[in-house]
Amino acid sequence: MEAEYNPHVIEKKWQERWLAEKTFATGRGGEKYYLLEMFPYPSGKIHMGHVRNYSIGDVVARYQRMLGRDVLHPMGWDAFGMPAENAAIAHGVHPAAWTHGNIDEMRVQLQRMGFSYDWDRELATCDSSYYRWEQLFFLQMLEKGLVYKKKSQVNWCAACQTVLANEQVENGCCWRCGEETESKDLEQWFFRITAYAEELLAGCEALKGKWPERVITMQKNWIGRSVGAEIEFSVVDRDFKIKVFTTRQDTLYGATFMSLAPDHPRARELAAGTGREAAVEAFIDKMRRQERSDRDLAQQEKEGVFTGSYCRNPVTGRKMPIYLANFVLSGYGTGAVMAVPAHDQRDFEFARMYDLPIIVVIQPEGCELVAAELTEAYTGDGVLVNSDRFDGVANRQALDLIAAYLEERGIGRKAVTYRLRDWGVSRQRYWGAPIPIVYCDRCGTVPVPEKDLPVTLPEDVILDGSGGSPLARTEAFVNTVCPRCGAPARRETDTMDTFVESSWYYMRYACANYDKGPLDRAAVDKWLPVDHYIGGIEHAILHLLYSRFFTRVLRDLGYIDFSEPFTRLLTQGMVIKDGAKMSKSKGNVVDPNALIERYGADTARMFSLFASPPELDLEWNDQGVEGAYRFLNRLWRMVFALLPALEKVEPFAGGMAEVPDKYAGLRRKTHQTIARVRSDIEERMHFNTAISAVMELVNELKNHDVESAAKDPVLAALLREAVETVILLLAPIVPHFCEELWSAFGYREGLSYVPVPEYDPDSLVEDTVLVVVQINGKVRERLTVPRDLEEEKVRELAFASHRVQKHTAGKTPRKVIVIPNKLVNIVV
């Protein structure tokens, strides 16, 4: 062992050994444990978020190995996506070359961090050996009706020249580039995720306690299930009906008008021949032009236009004017809303603005609402009035009764609506997995036969940023023959959303090199689902929801037999510096490579784990890093100093009975530390407190020197036990450092598979305990007493204390509470 801690030398040494010996390959026996961190986009450089995410994951992986598990811990690349194309446009590099170059750089950086991956399972989603199976899934989903194409209004990002799924639009802006999105009519491919809405929602229940509550809540809200009724309203003098969805069918008798989305398909028809055509047309046009920019303003003001047509309230027969209204969404429910101004705030505001009638149909307990005097809608509970046969019924009960009544009469029924929309997967970009479809003038839309997969992304395309899909301009790709009739045909030029790749990569890791199909059933059955998944909270909806959907699809396609991909989920917080998320524009970025250069990987790992618990944001602090580095140096020097005495003895292996009294404290601290660290890592995943506990033990060791140890073999044995404990407990956190110290003690085998130390329960028990004496809840005295001393004796000792007497002088205790081994509280 060297006298100086030299991280660069030892880190290189151990990393090379781990790679050469394939230390982290699976198959060493033990119960399976699949630990996965979200794979990175190969930007070319790892950032602090990666360091943190992968350090957390690596601790768990290494710890599980030391618990005797057979750990699958793979790494790969989410390699399709826009930046590769942008780089091509900006620098003339081909996206494939750019991506593979970045992967090579990032792999080296990850290896320099000492993460314990099984590199033999590495995959990149841009390789046809990966995306070919995705194309197969697409075809099989098409067959099952889970893929379809439709013309729809889509979110279009002009900057990225592509469409975005609903989930990918944040506050009207592109989730990737931050530019405002607009809506556009395009033919798009969709995955029918709504077919699984109910199951995805129900599945949330099973995740409780294993996933963070807020992720579950976000998913539930996103799916957005509403229970209510569909009701049909016949239109006066027209031969069609308008269907609405409502959750408040109990207020049906108070519906006085109807509101439709401005882009409702019947809008123009309703205006035709009423003299309102021009006004309606103007309104539709205004709404269409009113893009997201001034949407916030528009949100405040209710606005609409009368179509000139009427419908009839199906239960009262009332003639209800039909309006178009700016607040009705075409994408939700039926795009039509029955307006009950007395009991819905939006309808109320609209009614006041356009002077429409208001009828109270629910009276709250204790006061009487009068329509003309309302200043806002009453949305609470109450008893029905003005509701014919339902008068006097509590509105909660009326929900069911009215739904049943409508159903009897054939004008409505109970219904469930979801906020979740189908997942649009078409992207007009080059660097993605081609959608395996051919368009033939004679046969129409024809799926590429499975035997012709993969549809390979052509290499020679022109990427000049001129807009539109580069694939569409690549004649050699587009022109093909129809697989059905052999006539000349054209290929689909859209590629798939890159979230499709990340929806199933975690399964492919189980059999990354399998080439007879997407998934090797035996391997997937063995390893999946992922036992513990770790990644950023920013994927709480998108990636995790898509993955949960995809897992169910693959289950129904017969590939797997589980439904939830990730048993446990840990979402780690962001890395912050100077109060803001690290970003180039803020200039507060810390480069992990510079950090490794200066302190080594172990220091970087240790600080990112020590500074805060994983789920909280981590405030980066250069001086804190320095502190971690100093700790490692201090520990190194201490071990180096003690080694000559410790290597002469075996670690202490006896029981507490053989430990001399003067060393009982040391022994106890060692085993208390084991107990604490084990529960911190195994149960709470709080590595910061685990590290603190080890630091305390190290501080305790400072009280002993090599001279005393050389003279007293029992002390030496106890110190060796303590030092080995420190090494083993820190091994998952600072692995290179610990390997080096471990080998200094003469162990030939690396410590990746050395069992986590067990604590001796006897060692945790102290013979004497500190009992706090309070007077009226304030601490006045601390007594050291034998453990489990009888209550009466403890009480006597407390009262015997002169400090206690001072505070109780002249007063009679009214009450004395004694908590064994802990506290006495005297109330005077």
Next chain:
RNA sequence: GCGAGGGUGGCGGAAUUGGCAGACGCACUAGACUUAGGAUCUAGCGGUUUUACCGUGGGGGUUCAAGUCCCCCCUCUCGCACCA
């Protein structure tokens, strides 16, 4: 507006079941060693008017005892946001 999660020294954070608030680390202060110190070691380190009192965003409550439980309020972060 709705939902979720936070608010504890100068800073990051501990306090696992209601039982000594501030573990561990950073910063800071003093001392030692030293030609030197941004190295290392030792000691101190919530506040104040220091035999004591105050103190976990603010106010109230329950309790012998509250950072922890209950009610009200303030504030910050995140998500959703006219979802009928």
